[in-house]
Amino acid sequence: xxxxxxxxxxxxxxxxxxxxxxxxxxxxxxxxxxxxxxxxxxxxxxxxxxxxxxxxxxxxxxxxxxxxxxxxxxxxxxxxxxxxxxxxxxxxxxxxxxxxxxxxxxxxxxxxxxxxxxxxxxxxxxxxxxxxxxxxxxxxxxxxxxxxxxxxxxxxxxxxxxxxxxxxxxxxxxxxxxxxxxxxxxxxxxxxxxxxxxxxxxxxxxxxxxxxxxxxxxxxxxxxxxxxxxxxxxxxxxxxxxxxxxxx
Numbered sequence: 001x002x003x004x005x006x007x008x009x010x011x012x013x014x015x016x017x018x019x020x021x022x023x024x025x026x027x028x029x030x031x032x033x034x035x036x037x038x039x040x041x042x043x044x045x046x047x048x049x050x051x052x053x054x055x056x057x058x059x060x061x062x063x064x065x066x067x068x069x070x071x072x073x074x075x076x077x078x079x080x081x082x083x084x085x086x087x088x089x090x091x092x093x094x095x096x097x098x099x100x101x102x103x104x105x106x107x108x109x110x111x112x113x114x115x116x117x118x119x120x121x122x123x124x125x126x127x128x129x130x131x132x133x134x135x136x137x138x139x140x141x142x143x144x145x146x147x148x149x150x151x152x153x154x155x156x157x158x159x160x161x162x163x164x165x166x167x168x169x170x171x172x173x174x175x176x177x178x179x180x181x182x183x184x185x186x187x188x189x190x191x192x193x194x195x196x197x198x199x200x201x202x203x204x205x206x207x208x209x210x211x212x213x214x215x216x217x218x219x220x221x222x223x224x225x226x227x228x229x230x231x232x233x234x235x236x237x238x239x240x241x242x243x244x245x246x247x248x
Contacts, residue, residue: 001197008037008194012046013201016054020209021216023166024145025228026051028235042191045181049195050202052174055167057206066168067161070124074131074148074169081135098240101137105146105233109226112153121154143236144173146229159221163213 011033019026027047034043059066112119130151138144148169152162181187216224 004037005194005197008034008046009198009201011037012050012198013205015047016050016202016205017209017212019051019054020058020206021163021212022225022228023163024149024170025232026054028232038190038194041186042188042194045178045186045188045191046194048174048178048181049191050198051170052178053199053202054206055171055174057203058164058167058210059171061210062160062164063168065160065164067157067165068168070127070155071165071168073124073127074134074151075172077128077131078135078138078144078169078173081132082138084132085136085138095240095244098236101143102233102237102240106230106237108150109229109233113223113226113230119154120156121151126154127151138173143232144170146232149225149229153222153225159213159216162221162225 011030015026015030018029030047030050031043034047037043038046130147134144134147137147145166148166149162152165157165213221
């Protein structure tokens, strides 16, 4: 096994650890690093296969913890938002929208880090709005996670609930994604070989993430979530600035 293969396995294992611990962030960690190592036609289906492995591994044991009364609303609204996101993707002000999104994510999490528990949602009524926004951001920018994370925080879900609800929400989307990859012929021998090699490390990382999730106290878990969201917003902000500089 060469160094490149080991590096790919390492990236996928770290991404699986983060994804299984918090329920989101897998693609944001894996894709940028894999894109440097392999072409996107290899990276994208490989990430899809590993994500579904993490999702199914966690939900096989914890499917009964998924709050379906919230998740089905989020999925329904998200399915309506995706076409809007695809339309938004064609907008000439795409970079401005991304910049605004990055600032909103960072501002929300920064506010909650220093003034916790001031904003809460008492009912499920807002789930449709957050699901719609998630679908729009997923269709436009492949960023469906942050609105659902923010919704879970505002609903004061426990750490384990945030994780399993996110994975329950992502399950149908990820299944459709990997079926699309298969139909498009992207499950090449190279992709399947890398997936097979990485599977043991991914499974160990997923199980480890499960234990880490349960070990983090609720108050500290919320703070880590907000730090991750700030990192996501910052990464998006930097990406937009780089694109603007290159264009100019």
